[in-house]
Amino acid sequence: xxxxxxxxxxxxxxxxxxxxxxxxxxxxxxxxxxxxxxxxxxxxxxxxxxxxxxxxxxxxxxxxxxxxxxxxxxxxxxxxxxxxxxxxxxxx
Amino acid sequence: xxxxxxxxxxxxxxxxxxxxxxxxxxxxxxxxxxxxxxxxxxxxxxxxxxxxxxxxxxxxxxxxxxxxxxxxxxxxxxxxxxxxxxxxxxxxxxxxxxxxxxxxxxxxxxxxxxxxxxxxxxxxxxxxxxxxxxxxxxxxxxxxxxxxxxxxxxxxxxxxxxxxxxxxxxxxxxxxxxxxxxxxxxxxxxxxxxxxxxxxxxxx
Numbered sequence: 118x119x120x121x122x123x124x125x126x127x128x129x130x131x132x133x134x135x136x137x138x139x140x141x142x143x144x145x146x147x148x149x150x151x152x153x154x155x156x157x158x159x160x161x162x163x164x165x166x167x168x169x170x171x172x173x174x175x176x177x178x179x180x181x182x183x184x185x186x187x188x189x190x191x192x193x194x195x196x197x198x199x200x201x202x203x204x205x206x207x208x209x
Numbered sequence: 210x211x212x213x214x215x216x217x218x219x220x221x222x223x224x225x226x227x228x229x230x231x232x233x234x235x236x237x238x239x240x241x242x243x244x245x246x247x248x249x250x251x252x253x254x255x256x257x258x259x260x261x262x263x264x265x266x267x268x269x270x271x272x273x274x275x276x277x278x279x280x281x282x283x284x285x286x287x288x289x290x291x292x293x294x295x296x297x298x299x300x301x302x303x304x305x306x307x308x309x310x311x312x313x314x315x316x317x318x319x320x321x322x323x324x325x326x327x328x329x330x331x332x333x334x335x336x337x338x339x340x341x342x343x344x345x346x347x348x349x350x351x352x353x354x355x356x357x358x359x360x361x362x363x364x365x366x367x368x369x370x371x372x373x374x375x376x377x378x379x380x381x382x383x384x385x386x387x388x389x390x391x392x393x394x395x396x397x398x399x400x401x402x403x404x405x406x407x408x409x410x411x412x413x
Contacts, residue, residue: 120317120320120321120322121317121321121322121323122317122321122322123321125390125394126386126390129386129389129390129393129394130386130389130390132389132393133364133371133385133386133389134371134382134386152326153322153323153326153327154323154327156326156327156328156329157323157327157397159329159330160327160330160397160400160401161393161397163330164346164365164393164396164397164400165365167342167346168346168365168366169365169368171241171342171343171366172365172366172367172368175237175238175241175242182236182237182240182241184232184233184236184237185228185232185233185235185236185250185253186250189236189250189253190228190232192250192254193228193232193250193253193254193257194224194225194228196254196258197224197227197228197257197258197261198224200258200261200262201224201261204261204262
């Protein structure tokens with residue numbers, strides 16, 4: 118018999134690998150009889166699904182983040198110009 | 210492809226324009242994946258430097274931004290790899306002992322049952338605006354040991370498969386499963402604390 122701790126381990130791994138036949142059967146049976154693990158599985162799946170959605174459209178979530186700071190823009194531009202100069206001299 | 214006297218391909222804008230037109234977009238994209246301002250700035254810089262170097266490879270078939278985001282994705286993964294390999298962070302053994310861990314160890318009693326019954330969060334589509342979820346997730350990830358947070362974010366937010374992660378970080382699949390399990394339970398617990406009460410209070 119699986120404990121809730123074992124079951125939670127299998128739940129987590131089900132997101133990372135294909136569970137074996139016995140593992141799936143064990144988890145399914147445990148979920149049938151354990152209300153708390155049913156809820157836990159939904160919670161873990163919820164986290165997984167929302168992360169997946171964010172991975173697909175990161176900028177949608179990011180729109181509330183501030184953009185690139187003026188200092189960072191300046192710094193990056195300087196690096197780019199330096200590289201550009203280096204390229205045009207070595208390219209000639 | 211024809212290049213002008215500065216070595217710029219005709220169909221691409223100048224680096225100044227890259228920054229003004231795509232800088233914020235690229236930075237925000239990187240922030241979501243890296244959750245660290247400095248790393249995200251590095252990612253943007255390295256992306257644009259690589260773009261400058263490789264602009265003759267720009268086929269013009271995709272939009273400029275799509276092309277830059279493609280480069281950025283690789284740079285982000287590189288930066289995360291570098292970060293996870295930092296000696297101060299890499300200590301797999303420390304994260305392997307489930308029982309020793311205060312947060313996750315305390316979630317189960319000695320018979321392996323949940324100490325407190327799990328509370329239902331309802332239907333994710335209805336309950337939570339994506340942005341609010343992201344806010345709580347970011348805060349909760351900060352509360353995890355850094356290496357667990359990194360691993361979780363490689364797996365779930367960058368969507369790398371476990372095989373690639375294990376190869377990169379030089380850990381066994383079993384290690385990665387144990388660590389991801391701990392990260393997920395830690396997050397579950399943090400969400401439980403901050404979920405319904407989150408309207409009134411900040412993240413605990």
